[in-house]
Amino acid sequence: MASLILILGDQLTRTLPILENATKTQDTVLMAEVREEATYVKHHKKKIVFLFSAMRHFAKALKDDNFNVSYIKYDDEKNQGRLLEQVKHTLKQGDFDNVKVTSPGEYRLLKSMQQWEHTLGVPVTIYNDSRFLATPQEFTDWAQDRKQFRMEFFYREMRKKHGILMEDKNPVGGKWNYDSQNREPMPSGMNVPSHSQFEIDPITQDVINLVEDEFSEHFGNISPFHLAVTREEAVIVLNDFVEERLPHFGQYQDAMVEGKPWLYHSHIAFYLNCGLLSPREAIGAAESAYYAGTAPLNSVEGFIRQILGWREFVRGFYWHFMPGLKSDNYFNHNRPLPDFFWDGQTNMNCMRQCIKETQANAYAHHIQRLMVLGNFCLLTALHPDEVQQWYLLVYADAYEWVELPNVAGMILYSDGGKLASKPYVASGSYINKMSNYCKNCGYQVSKKTGPKACPFNYLYWNFIDKHKEKLSGNPRMAMMYKTYGRMKDENINAMKDSATIFLTKISKNEEV
Numbered sequence: 118m119a120s121l122i123l124i125l126g127d128q129l130t131r132t133l134p135i136l137e138n139a140t141k142t143q144d145t146v147l148m149a150e151v152r153e154e155a156t157y158v159k160h161h162k163k164k165i166v167f168l169f170s171a172m173r174h175f176a177k178a179l180k181d182d183n184f185n186v187s188y189i190k191y192d193d194e195k196n197q198g199r200l201l202e203q204v205k206h207t208l209k210q211g212d213f214d215n216v217k218v219t220s221p222g223e224y225r226l227l228k229s230m231q232q233w234e235h236t237l238g239v240p241v242t243i244y245n246d247s248r249f250l251a252t253p254q255e256f257t258d259w260a261q262d263r264k265q266f267r268m269e270f271f272y273r274e275m276r277k278k279h280g281i282l283m284e285d286k287n288p289v290g291g292k293w294n295y296d297s298q299n300r301e302p303m304p305s306g307m308n309v310p311s312h313s314q315f316e317i318d319p320i321t322q323d324v325i326n327l328v329e330d331e332f333s334e335h336f337g338n339i340s341p342f343h344l345a346v347t348r349e350e351a352v353i354v355l356n357d358f359v360e361e362r363l364p365h366f367g368q369y370q371d372a373m374v375e376g377k378p379w380l381y382h383s384h385i386a387f388y389l390n391c392g393l394l395s396p397r398e399a400i401g402a403a404e405s406a407y408y409a410g411t412a413p414l415n416s417v418e419g420f421i422r423q424i425l426g427w428r429e430f431v432r433g434f435y436w437h438f439m440p441g442l443k444s445d446n447y448f449n450h451n452r453p454l455p456d457f458f459w460d461g462q463t464n465m466n467c468m469r470q471c472i473k474e475t476q477a478n479a480y481a482h483h484i485q486r487l488m489v490l491g492n493f494c495l496l497t498a499l500h501p502d503e504v505q506q507w508y509l510l511v512y513a514d515a516y517e518w519v520e521l522p523n524v525a526g527m528i529l530y531s532d533g534g535k536l537a538s539k540p541y542v543a544s545g546s547y548i549n550k551m552s553n554y555c556k557n558c559g560y561q562v563s564k565k566t567g568p569k570a571c572p573f574n575y576l577y578w579n580f581i582d583k584h585k586e587k588l589s590g591n592p593r594m595a596m597m598y599k600t601y602g603r604m605k606d607e608n609i610n611a612m613k614d615s616a617t618i619f620l621t622k623i624s625k626n627e628e629v
């Protein structure tokens with residue numbers, strides 16, 4: 118019984134059951150760089166270099182370990198351009214009895230794969246993705262009978278189930294969550310350890326040449342390229358993080374500093390999401406650092422919550438609410454994405470910094486994605502489809518299962534509050550508190566209205582005013598509506614006027 122085993126670009130994990138149970142003497146592993154996956158959104162050039170290089174290194178490691186591997190490069194004459202066609206083509210070349218795949222990270226692809234057996238005429242088995250700590254079914258069971266889906270409660274269940282940071286039935290330290298200790302801005306002049314960097318080897322160089330030729334019109338810069346492209350390198354990134362940055366991770370998790378994109382974050386989502394690292398080992402490494410006394414509980418718990426909590430939660434949420442999640446538009450927002458999202462040409466320094474860093478690194482950290490870029494997208498009523506596409510293509514860690522819940526549920530509230538208890542909106546004072554961006558801005562954060570005022574200020578109150586029917590009954594918005602209720606009509610009107618001028622400008626793609 119020879120099997121054709123398809124491994125996708127974000128499934129670069131030796132522990133997948135379809136690889137662990139493969140019979141090396143008769144099965145064939147198929148991996149393919151296909152136009153369909155590389156262009157269904159125009160992924161950042163660095164993301165394509167990263168993934169194709171990681172795929173090529175993974176295939177080489179499999180070959181070195183005596184697997185039969187059919188690796189189809191992007192410019193290979195045998196390349197069929199689409200995964201299904203590539204599988205069909207490979208089936209014709211050999212004597213295969215069946216096809217094995219691991220469940221993909223996107224609804225679009227899963228629906229397609231569920232038809233493959235019919236199209237191909239051989240049995241196609243779709244195996245569960247064993248990399249996660251919760252299955253989609255576990256989320257659905259947990260979600261049963263709940264009206265609201267709060268990560269915190271799911272996370273506690275996961276802590277208990279996996280015995281992570283637990284003392285018997287209680288959380289280590291007595292509290293489940295240390296977030297109140299995790300919201301400090303970065304003191305000026307603080308020396309942040311540099312992020313891990315790796316040499317470009319000949320495999321990566323070949324891919325860089327390919328991407329420069331074939332994807333020249335895609336967003337973003339390839340150079341400098343320093344990402345890990347093998348499991349060994351990704352493990353170094355994780356170890357560097359645990360040793361050098363985890364101790365301050367919690368404290369400065371929400372801080373933003375001009376010119377310092379990497380800060381105390383782990384930079385491992387790239388590797389977790391394509392399989393080079395496993396969430397279990399990342400959680401284990403952080404937990405061990407706590408017990409060894411090299412990292413404090415607020416950092417370790419905060420980091421573990423992101424992976425065991427948020428990461429698992431959003432995956433369950435995605436599969437539970439697809440396909441509706443993709444088309445939800447609770448506020449009926451429909452403004453197109455302004456052009457400056459592609460080049461960072463704006464006088465708003467916070468937006469400029471976050472977009473330019475995204476362009477350079479295919480990375481921005483969570484608060485940049487959430488409270489600067491995301492905040493702007495919601496306050497300016499951008500269409501969810503355009504925002505979703507942007508986030509999916511610009512970040513090298515983006516796959517729809519993780520990107521869409523964050524965009525639809527966390528930043529846009531387009532799911533009507535299933536994921537977040539309230540919209541994550543803030544005025545300029547939040548950005549000013551958590552960053553040093555406002556010092557170099559063309560706008561003044563202290564001004565509320567008029568041409569020099571920080572746009573986040575009036576856009577925020579404009580949003581509160583515009584959506585009072587939908588939001589004022591939300592207990593978590595009560596404070597904001599209390600303040601709003603005390604504002605003079607003339608102040609509210611001045612905010613709305615400034616907002617209208619600004620929104621008209623971005624609709625016409627005029628400079629802001």
Ligand code: FAD
Pocket residue numbers: 381382383384385386387389390420423424427428429431481482483484486487491508509512514515516519520523524527528
């Ligand atoms: P760290 O800050 O060091 O966090 C550690 C790990 O926790 C991350 O590597 C990641 O695996 C996990 N994590 C943290 N927050 C989240 C979250 N909200 N959802 C899921 N996992 C989380 N993350 C992605 O992996 N891919 C995406 O496409 C993505 N899109 C996002 C879009 C928006 C609008 C927002 C607000 C967040 C998004 N995130 C996404 C979550 C988060 O911003 C990134 O995981 C993080 O910035 C990656 O950098 P890091 O590895 O240095 O993370």
Ligand code: DLZ
Pocket residue numbers: 124125126127128149150151152154155156160164165168221222223226516517
């Ligand atoms: C993101 C991506 C890209 C850019 N290219 C490929 C590819 O050529 N071949 C492949 O197998 N996978 C690629 N991927 C990852 C897939 O898009 C990913 O498997 C699906 O989005 C499901 O998560």
Ligand code: SF4
Pocket residue numbers: 465466467468544545546548549554555556558559560561562571572573
């Ligand atoms: Fe951003 Fe407003 Fe600060 Fe400028 S003043 S950096 S627009 S928050």
